[in-house]
Amino acid sequence: xxxxxxxxxxxxxSRDGDQFGPYSPEQVQEYLAAGxxxxxxxxxxxxxxxxxxxxxVAGGATAMPAAGVACSNCGAxxxxxxxxxxxxxxxxxxxxxxxxxxxxxxxxxxKHKPLEIPPPYTYEDETADRSGAVNSIGWALVTACxxxxxxxxxxxxxxxNFWKLPDWQMMFDILAPGILGIVCIVxxxxxxxxxxxxxxxxxxxxxxxxxxxxxxxxxxxxQVPLDTTxxxxxxxxxxxxxxxxxxVDADEVAPGVxxxxxxxxxxxxxxxxxxxKPADHPLLVTLFMLGWVGVVFAAKSRLYRPDSxxxxxxxxxxxxxxxxxxxxxxxxxxxxxxxxxxxxxxxxLGIGLLLMxxxxxxxxxxxxxxTRRLRPSMMKKYSNLGITFMVxxxxxxxxxxxxxxxxxxxxxxxxxxxxxxxAVKKSLPKAYIGTQTAQNEAKLAKVEKPTNAVINSVCGxxxxxxxxxxxxxxxxxxxxxxLVEILCGLREPDSAEFI
Numbered sequence: 001x002x003x004x005x006x007x008x009x010x011x012x013x014s015r016d017g018d019q020f021g022p023y024s025p026e027q028v029q030e031y032l033a034a035g036x037x038x039x040x041x042x043x044x045x046x047x048x049x050x051x052x053x054x055x056x057v058a059g060g061a062t063a064m065p066a067a068g069v070a071c072s073n074c075g076a077x078x079x080x081x082x083x084x085x086x087x088x089x090x091x092x093x094x095x096x097x098x099x100x101x102x103x104x105x106x107x108x109x110x111k112h113k114p115l116e117i118p119p120p121y122t123y124e125d126e127t128a129d130r131s132g133a134v135n136s137i138g139w140a141l142v143t144a145c146x147x148x149x150x151x152x153x154x155x156x157x158x159x160x161n162f163w164k165l166p167d168w169q170m171m172f173d174i175l176a177p178g179i180l181g182i183v184c185i186v187x188x189x190x191x192x193x194x195x196x197x198x199x200x201x202x203x204x205x206x207x208x209x210x211x212x213x214x215x216x217x218x219x220x221x222x223q224v225p226l227d228t229t230x231x232x233x234x235x236x237x238x239x240x241x242x243x244x245x246x247x248v249d250a251d252e253v254a255p256g257v258x259x260x261x262x263x264x265x266x267x268x269x270x271x272x273x274x275x276x277k278p279a280d281h282p283l284l285v286t287l288f289m290l291g292w293v294g295v296v297f298a299a300k301s302r303l304y305r306p307d308s309x310x311x312x313x314x315x316x317x318x319x320x321x322x323x324x325x326x327x328x329x330x331x332x333x334x335x336x337x338x339x340x341x342x343x344x345x346x347x348x349l350g351i352g353l354l355l356m357x358x359x360x361x362x363x364x365x366x367x368x369x370x371t372r373r374l375r376p377s378m379m380k381k382y383s384n385l386g387i388t389f390m391v392x393x394x395x396x397x398x399x400x401x402x403x404x405x406x407x408x409x410x411x412x413x414x415x416x417x418x419x420x421x422x423a424v425k426k427s428l429p430k431a432y433i434g435t436q437t438a439q440n441e442a443k444l445a446k447v448e449k450p451t452n453a454v455i456n457s458v459c460g461x462x463x464x465x466x467x468x469x470x471x472x473x474x475x476x477x478x479x480x481x482x483l484v485e486i487l488c489g490l491r492e493p494d495s496a497e498f499i
Contacts, residue, residue, distance in 0.1 A: 011057055014042040028054060119304060120380045123493045126304050130488070131188045133300075133481060134196065137474050138184025144471035145178035149269060150460030152227035152413060153262040165223065166266065169216035176207050177471060180478065197485025204479050215279075220471060224269045225262045231416055232257055232423045254424040254443060270468035273405045274398070275349075284335065287325040292390065294318015295363050297480035297487075299386035302370065304488045306379045311487065312372050315386075319364035326357060348404035352397040359393030394476070395469060402465045410457040417453035 010022035015038070022045075023031070031037040032054060042051040121129065148155040158165065158174055165171050180203050187196045211218030271277065278285050298315030301308055326336045339357055343350030366386035370379060424447050431437040448456070 010045065011054075012044045013037065013054060014044070014051060015040075025057065028057065118376065119491075120306065120376055121304060123491055126491060127192065130304070130485065131192070134184050134200075134485075135188035137477055137481065138181045138186075138188060140470040141177045141181025141184065141474040141478075143181075144467050144474060145174065145181065147463050147467040147470075148460075149222045149224055149467060150457075150464045151224040151262070151265075151269060152409060152457070152460075153229070153260065154225045155460060156223055156225050156264065158222050161223075167216070169214060169219075170221055170223075170266065172210065172217055173220050174222075176210075177475060180204075180207070181474065184478070193488070193490030194486050197482045197487075200478055200482035201486065204475075204482060207475070219279075220268045220270075220468070221266045222269070223264045223266055226265050227260075227413075227416075228263045229260045229416070229420075230258055232419050254427040257420055257423045257427070257447070260420075260448070268468075269464060270402075273409075274401050281330050283328065283330045284325060287321050287328060291318050291320075291322030291325055291360070291364070292394075292476060293480050293483070295322060295367055295386055295390050296477065297483045298367055299363070299370075299383045299390070300480065300484045301487050302379055302383045303387075304484070304491075306376055306383075307372065308487065309372065312370075315367035315370065319367040322360050322364040326361070348400045352400040355400070356393045356397030359389045359396070363387075363389035363393065391473075391477070395473060398465075398469065402461075406458060406461040406465070409461055410454055413457040414450055414454050417448045418450040420447045421450055 012022050013020045039055050041054045043054040043057045044051045148157045294314045295318035298311045301311035339353035363386045366382045370382040428440045
C-alpha cells in the first residue's frame with residue numbers, strides 16, 4: 001500500500017546499515033527513476049512508525065501511479081503495461097517462486113557463475129614469495145656445484161680441476177647446474193612473471209634435451225677419490241722386520257704398514273652407495289617426474305591463483321601419476337612391494353621408502369581434496385601441505401639410507417685408520433731422548449689418527465650427501481617453478497600509489 005506523505009516532509013534513506021538524506025519526496029522519486037535509489041532501500045520520515053521500502057513513499061502523494069501496479073516480489077511501482085520489474089527482474093506473467101524453488105534456482109545459478117576467489121597473498125607478499133623460491137633454488141644449485149665430493153680418503157673439488165676432466169659430458173653435468181643456479185639468483189630480482197618463467201624453462205629444456213641426446217649426460221658422475229690402501233693384515237711382509245736399523249721401503253710409513261693410496265674413479269658416488277640405478281627403470285622415472293611436476297606446479301600455482309582451472313587439472317593428473325608410480329610393475333616388481341621387502345631386509349632403506357610413500361601419497365591426496373570451490377583458507381592450507389609433503393618425500397626419504405652409508409663408511413674408515421695407527425705406534429722404538437721422541441712423532445704424523453678419521457669421514461660423507469641432494473633437488477624443482485611463473489604471469493600492484 002502506497003503511503004500519503006506531506007510534500008514538504010523530508011525522507012531519510014537507509015541502505016546496508018548506512019543512512020543518507022534527508023531528501024524531499026520529489027528527489028526520492030527522481031533518484032528512484034534514475035536508479036540511484038533501489039527498490040530494496042528503506043525509507044523513514046518524521047511521524048512514521050518504522051522503516052518502509054522506499055517505493056511506498058516515493059512521489060509525495062503516492063509511490064504508485066493510479067493506473068499502475070506494484071511488483072509482487074519487491075513492491076516497486078510499475079506501469080500497467082509493464083511485464084518485468086526493473087528493480088528485481090521479476091516477470092509478472094510467471095508464478096512467484098516458493099522459498100525452496102528460489103533457493104534451488106540460486107544454487108543452480110551459482111554452479112554456472114564464474115569462480116572469483118580473492119588471492120590469498122597481497123601483491124607484495126606474492127612477489128616476495130615467488131622471487132624467494134627462485135633465489136633459494138639458485139643458491140642450492142650453486143652450493144651443490146661448489147661443494148666437494150668425498151670417497152673415503154680425501155676430498156675432491158671438481159670445478160677447481162674443471163679442464164682436467166676426462167670428457168665433455170662430465171664438464172656439462174658440473175657446469176650446467178652451476179650456470180642455472182647463477183641465472184636463478186639473477187632472475188630473482190632482475191625479472192618477474194612470464195619472462196622469468198620462459199627463461200628458466202628454456203634452460204631446463206636444454207639440460208634435459210642434452211641428457212636425452214647423450215646417455216652419459218645427466219648421470220652426475222664425478223671423479224671420486226676412492227681409498228685403495230691395503231689393510232695392515234693384507235700388506236706383504238716387510239723386509240725390515242728384523243730391526244729399526246734396516247732400510248724401510250719408500251712406500252711404507254713403518255715396517256708392514258704400506259703408504260696410504262687412493263684412485264680417482266668416474267662415478268655417481270651417491271647412487272652407488274644407495275644402490276640406485278635410475279637408468280634401469282625408465283618407466284618409474286617417467287611416472288615420478290610427471291607426478292612430481294604436476295603436484296608441485298599445481299600446489300604452488302594455487303597459492304597465487306586459487307581459481308585457476310589449469311592448476312587444478314594439473315594437480316589431479318599429477319596425483320594420479322604419483323599413485324601409479326607406486327603401483328606400476330617395473331623390473332623386479334612394484335615400488336610398493338620393494339618398500340615392504342626393504343623393511344624386512346634393509347631397515348634403513350625400508351624406512352626411507354616408507355617415508356617417501358606416505359609423504360608423496362599424502363601430497364597426491366591434498367591435490368584430490370583441494371577442489372576449486374573450497375574455501376580460500378582451505379585451498380591455501382592444502383596447497384602448502386602438498387608442496388611440503390612432496391619436497392619432504394624426496395629429500396627426507398634419502399636421509400635414513402644415507403645415514404646408514406655414513407655410519408658404515410665411517411666405521412670402516414675408523415677401523416682401518418686405527419689398525420694402521422696402532423701398527424705404526426707398535427713399530428716405533430722406545431724413546432730415551434728428545435730427538436727420538438721427535439722422530440717417533442714424525443712417523444706417527446704420517447698416518448691418520450683414528451679420531452681424525454672419524455671427523456674426516458663424517459664431514460666428508462655428510463657434505464657429499466648435501467651436495468647431491470641440493471644438486472638433484474634443485475634441478476627437479478626448477479621446472480615446476482618455471483611453469484608457475486608462466487601460468488601466474490605478472491600481477492598488477494594492489495595500489496597505484498606505489499611504483
